[in-house]
Amino acid sequence: MDILLQQIINGLVQGSVYALVALGYTMVYGILGLINFAHGEVVMVGAMIALAAIQVLLAAALSPLLVLLLSVLLAVAVCxxxxxxxxxxxxxxxxxAPRLAPLITxxxxxxxxxxxxxxxxxxxYHSFPQLLPNASHHIGGAIITEVQITIVLIAILVMTGLMLLVHRTRLGRAMRAVAENQTSASLMGVNINKVISTTFMLGSALAxxxxxxxxxxxxxxHYYMGFMLGLKAFTAAVLGGIGNLRGAMLGGVLLGLIESLGAGYMGxxxxxxxxxxxxxxxAFVVLIAVLVFRPSGLLGERVSERA
Amino acid sequence: MARHSNALLFSAALLLALSACSKSEAPKSTAASDELVVRIGAAAPLTGPQAHIGKDNENGTRMAIEDANARGIMIGERKARFELLSEDDQTDPKTATIVAQKLVDAKVNGVIGHLNSGTTIPAARIYHDNGIAQISPSATAVNYTAQGYKTAFRVMANDGQQGKVLGEFAVKKLMAKTIAVIDDRTAYGQGLADEFIKSAKAHGAQIVAHEYTTDKAVDFSAVLTSIKGKKPDLLFFGGMDPQGVPMVKQLKSLGLAAKFMMGDGGYTPKMPELAGVAADGMYASLPGVPLDKMPNGRDFAQRYEAKFKQPIQLYAPYCYDATNVMIAAMQKAGSAEPAKYLPELAKMSYDGVTSKISFDEKGDLKGGAITMYQVQKGKWVPFETMGATAP
Known part of the structure; x- marks a missing residue:
């Protein structure tokens, strides 16, 4: 039983990371119909910038929490x-241009x-310093570290914030309008370029x-860390229904759980x-199965192909 | 129009960036007429998760070549000038064959590589078909030399020898009765894990779990959790340090009490440096004797660090030896033509930095000691040298 619980915790932690990265794919796809394959690399750049900042700030003898906060801010800004x-x-x-061209770029x-x-x-490989306390807690025989708890909490917080932004603010409304129809949106006075730029910036901040x-x-x-993570997150986005924010979150968490339970119990x-x-x-078999029965993903809506 | 020029500008920048990254040196053909230009090919992953180990290989080969040029070696009647052609095989068997063909087309006189067994084995066929000598510094899979190619050699004990020692060490010295195994499904990881299992079973241990991962993975919590349920005394991982580091950290944070052990893929300075306290107490093996105990090991390490401004990662001394053996065979044969110096290479007996190097009829290193190391207080410490020692 404690093994099952541990596998679920593993899956949730991994899944929250997938979900955060998947959001970046899905936001861009929702608005532009473009798969931004460079997104995984933005994740890596974020980590690298944060590491560089941490090394400089730690040398300046600031408190660990302040160092972490400042480097997160810097990494977000750079990304x-x-x-x-x-x-x-x-x-x-x-x-x-034809759809293939931006895919290649x-x-x-x-x-x-x-x-x-x-x-x-x-x-x-560079070592990422331990700034948060890494004490572990026992829950019914399973172990979860404080870093992992923080990951899940931050993921929930960021995702809630994003949902509020998209559904409750003027900018969010503009984003949804552009996603629906770029020409109509621009006729209604929405600055399309600005909205698209903002979307990319938001996605990169999450990355x-x-x-x-x-x-x-x-x-x-490591400079290569973004590649596989990007692929997995892309899978998560497609699984949940690419273009759909809730879908990306669901897809991410599901993918994390499938992987961890699959690896744990398949044998x-x-x-x-x-x-x-x-x-x-x-993970890919589940993806194929979902796409066979629901071609637009778990939460995706069937949209007629845009011209 | 502006849009068009933007796209052009970008693609130009892209080409520039990409071409800046491919590091293959263009051979200079301005040699004086009496100079014999000898091209040595080197192949290892220079990009991807194992790029740091691959670059280390290239450095080892480069050092041997620069030393040889500084010494001014005569091959036959002519003064030889050695050139390095370094290629990136990306740890990918498919790319390895392309790179091998590229080296063949560039008319190299011999190849030092590849790093991984998975790339060395398919590339070996291309070198063999074109009659080019190949010495792998680090491919340990038994299959590499079992293909019957007269062109294939290695300067490191193979997995058959290494796995045997690892299994014996785990059971006899570490008293492991129940053992779990993870391998990364590469020719190296799988081969070593299989040999390890064979040997551990022969010594009476029980294999309670055999799980798998890939050479790109970073998260092992799922397989480790399922292994935790089996409560093994020891966990053996057949793979390289990019997976070893996160694995040993996750192992500790999941509270898995088993001892942790790897093959030569784990014996890198990055392992204790990156994994920190989590790596304390883990074991890894490396064919050969400790660098300190190698005939010229300490001197080699100092020169390497002075030259490349970083410590030796893993196989650089083996690349250095492999290159030197090849050059020595050329000298002896009085020719840099593979067909001429191959018979000499097979008969070679050479005092290298790593050990005395001579090959058996398959091209495997003769004798070959294997040393077990343990991480103690963040440093690799030689634990015990096992197996047949070089005469």
Whole structure:
């Protein structure tokens, strides 16, 4: 029983990170119909910037909590600027180009960021300092660390904030309008470029936070860390219904749970025929199954193809 | 129009950035007529999760080549000048074959590589078909030299030898009765884990779990939790340090009490540095004797650090030796043509930094000691040298 509980906790922590990153994919897709493959790399840049800031600030002998707060702010700011520039340089010139063109630039941007990070921060793994107390708590035989609790809480907080922003504010209304129909929205006086830029910046801010959460949890930062995380989060976004904010959250948490329960129990359930090496395969089988029965994802709505 | 030029500008920037990243040196062909240019190919992952170990390999080979050029080596009647052609195989078997073909097309005289067994094995066929000598510094999978290629050599004990020692060590010295195993499903990780299991079982231990991961994964909480339920005395991981570091940390935070052990893929300075206290007490093996005890180990380490401004990661001394053995064989044969110096290479007996190097009929390193290390207070400390020692 404690093993099951532990697996659920593992899945929830992993799932909250997926959900945060998935939100970035889904927001951009919802508005532009574009899959921003560079998003995973923004996560990595966030972690790298935070690490650099922490190293400088720790040397200045500030209190750990203040250091963490300042470096989160800096990482978020840098990533927002990065998100803005990516959109401005790589996607806006191609907004009316065939769909394949921005997809290719997206992959290009991802490579450029990865290689730039490799040049700047080197090939080696960097250790991410432990700023939060890492005491562990026992809940019914399962163990959860304070970092993990913080991750889940921050994820919930950020996601609630985002929902409020999209559904309760003027900016959110503009975003939804642009997602619905760009031309009509612009006729109604919505500044489309501004809304799209803001969306990219918001998504990148979430990516920065996710990057710091992942680094704090694993304690390691590497220029390649964004790639796999990006793929998984993209899967989560599609699973929940890409373009749908609640879908991305649900998809992220579900993917985390599927992976952890799948890896934990697949061997025992199939009598050793399928082992934990099918962990990723299981996640994708679930994705395929969902897409067969609900082509637009769990919470996605069927929208007619836009011209 | 403005839109158009923006896109152009961006693609130009992209090309620039990409070309800046590919580090393959263009061979300079301004050699004087009496100079013999010998091209040595090096292949290892220079990007991706294992880039730090791959760069270390390249550095080792580079150092041997620069030393040889400084010494001014004569091959036959002509003064040889060695050139390094370094390629990035991205840890990917598919890319490895492309890179191998690229080196063949560049007419290299020999290849030092690849780093991983998974890349070395498919690349070996291409080198063999083109008659080019290949010495892998670090591929340990038994299959590499079992393909019957006369061109394939290695300067490190294979997984058969290493797995045997690891299994014996776990059961006899660490008194493990129940053992859990994780492997990363690469040719190296899987091969080593299988040999380890064989040996541990032969010594009477029980394998209570065999779980799997990949060489790209960072989260192991699920498999570790399921292993925790089996309460093993020891956990063995067949894989490299990018997975080893988060694994040992997660192991500790999940409260898994088992001893943790890896093969040579775990014996890197990054392991205790990044995993911190979590790595304390873990074990790893490395073919050969400790660097301090190597004939010229300490001197090599100092020169390496002075030159590259970083400590040796893992296999640089082996790359250095592999390159030097190849050069020595060329000298002996009086030719840099693989067909001429291959027979000499097979008969070679060379005093390297890592050990005395000579090959058996398959191209495997003869003898070959294996040392077990343990992390104590954040540092790797030699624990025990096992297996046959070099004569």
């Amino acid at each position: 927002m600027a990065l998100g803005y520039s990516i959109e401005r340089i790589a996607y806006r010139p191609l907004r009316h 997206a992959i290009g941007v991802s490579f450029v960021l990865q290689n730039l990070a490799m040049i700047i921060w080197g090939r080696e 920065a936070i996710a990057g710091i959460m992942v680094s704090a949890n694993y304690g390691v930062v 025992a359930l199939t009598g050793g025929i399928l082992g934990s090496h099918y962990q990723d395969a299981l």
